[in-house]
Amino acid sequence: MVGIVAAVLFFVAFLINAADISTNDAFSSTNVMLLGLMCLALHMAGVGTGWARRR
Template sequence: MLAVIGAVLFALALILDLADASIGDTINGMTIVTAGLLCVALHLAGIGTRARSGGGGGWSLRGRR
């Protein structure tokens, strides 16, 4: 989910850069790119991912019958 948010932030930063626009004095293209990089870094660190629930096709500790 954080990767999707990062992609949206990158797209917004690209549109603002191409239009040569600014949202305000403090929020500019570089701020949005930094927020996108933060979201991607958190996604790669494993934060914001759903925990896998047991029961579906993984390794099992039970022996064969």
């Protein structure tokens, strides 16, 4: 699930960069890309995979 969120964030960052949309500093394409990288790192670490052991 976190990997899908990362893909969506990368796509939004690409659209902001490709369309040259002027946004404020908190929502720039670099910041959205960094959020995508954080979600990708969480996905690679196993967070949100759904393989939890339950009793």
